[in-house]
Amino acid sequence: MSGLHCELCADVRISACPQGAAKPYKDVINVSWGDPHRGGLKPLTFVRQVLAACFYPELLDSSKLPLDAKQRAEWLLERCEGSSVGCYTSTAGISDVVHRVSEFIRRRDGGVPSHPKNIFITCGSQWALTNILKILVDSEASPRAGVLVPAPGHSTTVWSVTGQGAVVVPYYLCEEEGWALKVEELQRALDSAEGVCKPVALYVINPGNPAGLVQSRESMEEVIRFASEKKLFLLADEVYQDYIYGEGSRFISYKKVVAEMGAPLSDSVQLASFHSASKGMMGECGLRGGYVELLNLDPAVMEYVYKIFSIGSCGSVSGQLALDIMSSPPQPGDSSYPLYEQTPVCTLVHNVKTASEVLNRLPGLSCQPGDGGAFLFPRVDIPPKAIQRAQEAGIEPDTFYCVKLLEEAGVLVSPGCDFTQKEGTHHIRLCTLVCSDVFEELLRRLSNFQTNFMKDFS
Amino acid sequence: MSGLHCELCADVRISACPQGAAKPYKDVINVSWGDPHRGGLKPLTFVRQVLAACFYPELLDSSKLPLDAKQRAEWLLERCEGSSVGCYTSTAGISDVVHRVSEFIRRRDGGVPSHPKNIFITCGSQWALTNILKILVDSEASPRAGVLVPAPGHSTTVWSVTGQGAVVVPYYLCEEEGWALKVEELQRALDSAEGVCKPVALYVINPGNPAGLVQSRESMEEVIRFASEKKLFLLADEVYQDYIYGEGSRFISYKKVVAEMGAPLSDSVQLASFHSASKGMMGECGLRGGYVELLNLDPAVMEYVYKIFSIGSCGSVSGQLALDIMSSPPQPGDSSYPLYEQTPVCTLVHNVKTASEVLNRLPGLSCQPGDGGAFLFPRVDIPPKAIQRAQEAGIEPDTFYCVKLLEEAGVLVSPGCDFTQKEGTHHIRLCTLVCSDVFEELLRRLSNFQTNFMKDFS
Numbered sequence: 002m003s004g005l006h007c008e009l010c011a012d013v014r015i016s017a018c019p020q021g022a023a024k025p026y027k028d029v030i031n032v033s034w035g036d037p038h039r040g041g042l043k044p045l046t047f048v049r050q051v052l053a054a055c056f057y058p059e060l061l062d063s064s065k066l067p068l069d070a071k072q073r074a075e076w077l078l079e080r081c082e083g084s085s086v087g088c089y090t091s092t093a094g095i096s097d098v099v100h101r102v103s104e105f106i107r108r109r110d111g112g113v114p115s116h117p118k119n120i121f122i123t124c125g126s127q128w129a130l131t132n133i134l135k136i137l138v139d140s141e142a143s144p145r146a147g148v149l150v151p152a153p154g155h156s157t158t159v160w161s162v163t164g165q166g167a168v169v170v171p172y173y174l175c176e177e178e179g180w181a182l183k184v185e186e187l188q189r190a191l192d193s194a195e196g197v198c199k200p201v202a203l204y205v206i207n208p209g210n211p212a213g214l215v216q217s218r219e220s221m222e223e224v225i226r227f228a229s230e231k232k233l234f235l236l237a238d239e240v241y242q243d244y245i246y247g248e249g250s251r252f253i254s255y256k257k258v259v260a261e262m263g264a265p266l267s268d269s270v271q272l273a274s275f276h277s278a279s280k281g282m283m284g285e286c287g288l289r290g291g292y293v294e295l296l297n298l299d300p301a302v303m304e305y306v307y308k309i310f311s312i313g314s315c316g317s318v319s320g321q322l323a324l325d326i327m328s329s330p331p332q333p334g335d336s337s338y339p340l341y342e343q344t345p346v347c348t349l350v351h352n353v354k355t356a357s358e359v360l361n362r363l364p365g366l367s368c369q370p371g372d373g374g375a376f377l378f379p380r381v382d383i384p385p386k387a388i389q390r391a392q393e394a395g396i397e398p399d400t401f402y403c404v405k406l407l408e409e410a411g412v413l414v415s416p417g418c419d420f421t422q423k424e425g426t427h428h429i430r431l432c433t434l435v436c437s438d439v440f441e442e443l444l445r446r447l448s449n450f451q452t453n454f455m456k457d458f459s
Numbered sequence: 460m461s462g463l464h465c466e467l468c469a470d471v472r473i474s475a476c477p478q479g480a481a482k483p484y485k486d487v488i489n490v491s492w493g494d495p496h497r498g499g500l501k502p503l504t505f506v507r508q509v510l511a512a513c514f515y516p517e518l519l520d521s522s523k524l525p526l527d528a529k530q531r532a533e534w535l536l537e538r539c540e541g542s543s544v545g546c547y548t549s550t551a552g553i554s555d556v557v558h559r560v561s562e563f564i565r566r567r568d569g570g571v572p573s574h575p576k577n578i579f580i581t582c583g584s585q586w587a588l589t590n591i592l593k594i595l596v597d598s599e600a601s602p603r604a605g606v607l608v609p610a611p612g613h614s615t616t617v618w619s620v621t622g623q624g625a626v627v628v629p630y631y632l633c634e635e636e637g638w639a640l641k642v643e644e645l646q647r648a649l650d651s652a653e654g655v656c657k658p659v660a661l662y663v664i665n666p667g668n669p670a671g672l673v674q675s676r677e678s679m680e681e682v683i684r685f686a687s688e689k690k691l692f693l694l695a696d697e698v699y700q701d702y703i704y705g706e707g708s709r710f711i712s713y714k715k716v717v718a719e720m721g722a723p724l725s726d727s728v729q730l731a732s733f734h735s736a737s738k739g740m741m742g743e744c745g746l747r748g749g750y751v752e753l754l755n756l757d758p759a760v761m762e763y764v765y766k767i768f769s770i771g772s773c774g775s776v777s778g779q780l781a782l783d784i785m786s787s788p789p790q791p792g793d794s795s796y797p798l799y800e801q802t803p804v805c806t807l808v809h810n811v812k813t814a815s816e817v818l819n820r821l822p823g824l825s826c827q828p829g830d831g832g833a834f835l836f837p838r839v840d841i842p843p844k845a846i847q848r849a850q851e852a853g854i855e856p857d858t859f860y861c862v863k864l865l866e867e868a869g870v871l872v873s874p875g876c877d878f879t880q881k882e883g884t885h886h887i888r889l890c891t892l893v894c895s896d897v898f899e900e901l902l903r904r905l906s907n908f909q910t911n912f913m914k915d916f917s
Contacts, residue, residue: 038543049515056777057511065521085496087743124582124747128771140598140624160770166598166624285545287776289582289747312618313586317775318745319514 026411030443032431033415035210035375037284041436042345045283047337048326051077055086055322067336077322086318092311094122094292095318098325102292105328110257119295121306122316122324126240126275126291131161132309133273133293136302137202137234140166147198149190149233151182152421153211153378153428158204158238159421168198171421176380179369180212184223191231203228206238208245208252211378211420211430213353213371215250221258225270235259235272240291243281244434246350247372256296272296278323280375282330282345284434290320345434352433352440353377359444364455375434378417381427387458399427405454410446484869488901490889491873493668493833495742499894500803503741505795506784509535513544513780525794535780544776550769552580552750553776556783560750563786568715577753579764580774580782584698584733584749589619590767591731591751594760595660595692598624605656607648607691609640611669611836611878611886616662616696626656629879634838637827638670642681649689661686664696666703666710669836669878669888671811671829673708679716683728693717693730698749701739702892704808705830714754730754736781738833740788740803742892748778803892810891810898811835817902821909833892836875839885845916857885863912868904 031039038044047070054060054074061071080097082088093099099117106115123129138146148162152171162169172190174180182205194200205224207216216224228235237255245252259270277291295306331337353371360368360379368379383391383398391401399416406412406429417428433440489497496502505528512518512532519529538555540546551557557575564573581587596604606620610629620627630648632638640663652658663682665674674682686693695713703710717728735749753764789795811829818826818837826837841849841856849859857874864870864887875886891898 034547036540036547038545039541039547041541044543044545053511053515053518056514057507060511060518060523063521063523065518065523081745082494083497083499085502085745087496087502087741087745089492089494089497089744124586124775125772128582131770135622141603145599157770157772160766164593164767164770283545286547286772287539287543287545289772289775308618309622312589312615312622314583314615314744314747317582317747317777319775319777 024411025409026446029407029411029413030439030446031413032433032435032443033413035280035432035434036286037280037345037375037434038286040432040434041439042284042348042434044285045326046340047331048283048285048323050337051326052319052322055081058084069331069335069337073326077325081318086322088318090315090318090321092307092315093120094316094321094324098122098321098328101325101328103294106254106256106294110254110260113257113260115256115294118303119298120292121295121310122290122292122321123310124289124291124313124316124320125279126238126277126293127157127161128313129275129291129293130158130236130238130273131164132306133236133295134161134165134167134202135309136306138165138167142199144196145198147194147200148236149187149200149203151204151206151209151212152423153417154204154206154421155210156419158206162204167201168194170194170198170200173423174209174212174214176212176369176423176426179372180209180214180378182214182216182220182224184227187224187227200231200233202234202236204236204238205255206241207255208241208373210241210374211376211415211428213247213369213374213376213378215245215247215252215372215374218253218258221253221255222262225255225259225262225266229266229270235270237272237274239274240277240280241374242276244346244349244375245373246346246353247370250372252373256294259296269297271298278320278327281327283323283327284345285320285323288320288323289317290323291316292324348435348437349375349433351437352435355441356433356444359448363448363451366451375432376430377433378420378428378430381417381429383427384455384458387454390458399429402427402454403429406447406450409453410450412443412446412450482869483867484904487865487869487871488893488897488904489871490891490893490901491871493738493890493892494744495738495803495833495892496744498890498892499897500742500806500892502743503784504798505789506741506743506781508532508795509784510777510780513539516542527789527793527795531784535783539776544780546776548773548776548779550765550773551578552774552779552782556580556779556786559783559786561752564712564714564752568712568718571715571718573714573752576761577756578750579753579768580748580750580779581768582747582749582771582774582778583737584696584735584751585615585619586771587733587749587751588616588694588696588731589622590764591694591753592619592623592625592660593767594764596623596625600657602654603656605652605658606694607645607658607661609662609664609667609670611875611880612662612664613668614877616664617879620662625659626652628652628656628658631881632667632670632672634670634827634881634884637830638667638672638836640672640674640678640682642685645682645685658689658691660692660694662694662696663713664699665713666699666831667829668699668832669834669873669886671705671827671832671834671836673703673705673710673830673832676711676716679711679713680720683713683717683720683724687724687728693728695730695732697732698735698738699832700734702804702807702833703831704804704811705828708830710831714752717754727755729756736778736785739785740800741781741785742803743778743781746778746781747775748781749774750782806893806895807833807891809895810893813899814891814902817906821906822913824909833890834888835891836878836886836888839875839887841885842913842916845912848916857887860885860912861887864905864908867911868908870901870904870908
């Protein structure tokens with residue numbers, strides 16, 4: 002792990018920074034990000050070889066690259082305008098890549114049809130979400146539009162919604178039941194919006210972030226029925242779909258469930274499903290490649306969607322190439338196949354299991370194990386004395402905890418207050434997609450710290 | 460040039476498509492885009508070598524790459540988190556790259572200070588513009604916010620403005636005087652907004668698109684004074700700054716002029732200046748690398764700017780690497796220096812000179828020569844008979860002209876109606892950054908077509 006510098010502190014919005022004074026640790030373990038390569042996941046060789054050859058086609062003659070990587074690069078270059086990754090592509094992405102993404106979706110969903118015309122590749126799924134919100138939210142409407150958003154949830158989701166002039170309507174996941182999504186709570190949230198805003202959409206993230214919830218089919222069906230009854234557009238963030246590790250858990254897409262519920266739901270529920278090359282086996286966050294697939298939108302609205310996406314010209318070509326490989330990875334028999342198969346899920350299983358055991362044994366800490374995603378969101382019972390100290394410093398109690406954890410143990414996590422949490426509860430978020438030896442060192446540091454923290458402030 | 464396919468037609472929004480019937484041309488010359496590599500500009504070898512090595516660091520041992528490319532790649536990889544281009548960067552971009560961009564600006568502007576903290580790298584300058592508009596436009600304000608936008612101007616600018624819920628207030632450039640920007644016309648536009656909206660910003664593009672205007676320092680000073688007096692935020696789109704070819708013309712940035720006008724203007728005029736790796740010598744549109752530099756914004760607003768930009772996580776790393784090379788290109792003595800120096804401007808000079816001579820000799824066509832940028836925007840006097848035919852087809856007269864030009868001569872240009880033009884005038888836009896032999900063939904086809912078109916419809 003690289004050492005901590007101030008800019009990084011700024012990014013997680015922790016005000017203290019361990020400069021100057023000597024510290025009882027050599028380096029900082031930073032698990033505040035969901036960034037697989039930073040956590041130690043190796044870039045996939047095939048992805049990088051294909052990209053290198055696309056950027057510098059002279060390498061197509063090189064013996065440094067295997068045949069299948071060169072063939073893929075040639076195939077992709079033929080599909081770039083002017084045979085250059087430096088050309089704009091169509092607004093929705095390179096046509097044949099969009100087709101392969103739709104084939105990937107169809108295979109993933111056991112044959113449920115997917116139409117390339119409903120898919121837009123963008124510079125990351127978050128940007129796709131912003132564009133879709135732009136379409137859903139009439140910023141001049143009165144009352145204002147509202148979007149149901151999970152709590153805990155990611156702060157960029159909140160900013161995306163408020164940035165469009167819409168109101169965030171939080172619905173709370175049930176921590177005691179492994180952060181379950183309950184329809185009664187969706188109803189409560191909807192009722193709470195009465196007189197404040199007019200909810201137009203329901204955002205779900207499955208698997209979750211920061212809570213490691215993986216929804217069951219039954220739960221998804223309930224959510225879909227609810228969205229249909231209340232005429233809410235379903236925004237399904239499914240970027241963590243490859244990270245499933247809970248026993249008996251499996252990823253099912255909202256698209257598949259909607260389709261399999263049959264008419265009238267399958268013809269009427271409006272859905273946007275988001276995915277990305279930033280997570281999964283390749284974890285290529287820096288390439289900025291994501292996509293959205295849309296379902297049941299009116300053709301006139303689709304024209305407007307096209308216009309909105311065209312403002313940004315097109316997605317990054319490197320991200321598009323990564324999505325092509327994600328959609329059509331090397332197959333058994335291809336020379337790159339053996340090297341392609343990474344197992345981030347093994348790391349996740351190991352880390353999450355160890356963390357649950359260790360954290361739940363510590364005083365003042367409890368941790369839902371989670372079934373998927375790349376994060377844990379343990380609850381911290383912060384003693385009154387520590388809360389008072391935080392108030393004196395003018396910061397949130399869990400920010401105070403995180404600053405102390407950073408200063409005293411060299412562990413950088415995100416405070417729960419960044420993610421919206423039930424009043425009176427405090428949490429920390431930590432990324433679990435980290436080399437297991439580093440993660441174990443992190444747990445050792447956190448354990449010592451927690452024991453001392455509880456002693457110091459009790 | 461590649462053959463035309465329907466998707467391309469859709470992108471320039473021309474409804475007819477030459478399918479089926481035999482055509483009197485072998486291929487379509489497409490000059491409807493501002494895409495240097497598509498037009499035949501070769502990717503710069505150094506850029507591609509550095510990118511290839513960053514994506515696949517095993518190439519750092521390769522004899523295929525020159526030493527300076529490998530050294531640059533090593534330097535850049537050291538600055539990527541986890542030494543991987545697959546990691547997220549800071550919201551504003553890789554810190555040292557942002558620093559180099561600011562040094563580039565300082566050198567370009569003859570020493571006028573540039574502060575890295577005011578620079579945000581994004582997935583293209585258009586996205587940066589959208590984000591800045593988000594900050595300027597209160598979508599709930601009554602009367603609505605307005606933005607002064609040139610006519611002719613690019614349609615994505617119009618969509619960016621209207622997409623934020625603001626009103627486009629067009630100001631017309633003076634075609635007869637080489638598309639000059641006149642302050643009287645800015646005043647007229649401002650007056651026209653009375654009772655409609657409250658103008659908050661003035662967007663200028665220098666050098667122009669589609670009109671090849673390059674502003675003089677005097678004209679810029681007038682614009683700056685006007686913006687200051689009327690309390691308008693200045694949005695300066697300067698992505699074509701490397702394409703200057705008019706005799707005696709030179710590019711001066713708005714930032715430099717504002718600074719050199721001294722206090723109180725230099726301390727008060729709020730400015731956003733946009734630039735990009737998509738144009739200039741490298742023309743890497745597909746990498747999606749652009750930046751915005753902000754001037755005189757309140758620190759509290761800058762915090763909000765940071766938040767807005769952080770929604771998209773960060774710019775594409777490939778675009779960031781390209782911006783680093785744009786900012787710090789190989790120097791004399793470096794092994795890659797001789798190969799680095801492309802001269803797109805020679806092509807532009809040749810093409811624009813030839814086009815002005817040829818087009819101005821044709822019946823019904825007139826063309827301002829332009830001093831910069833990558834486009835010509837000739838005026839077409841469409842005969843009444845042709846206008847009637849267009850009306851019968853339910854399309855704009857210049858769209859009708861473009862469809863005929865495509866069908867009969869295999870030349871794809873954009874209709875002027877896509878760019879806002881004075882009522883009763885018609886234009887076409889064509890990209891001049893095209894290999895000169897292709898451009899000459901285009902002029903031959905256009906000449907024959909124009910002669911026949913005038914005969915057929917007179």
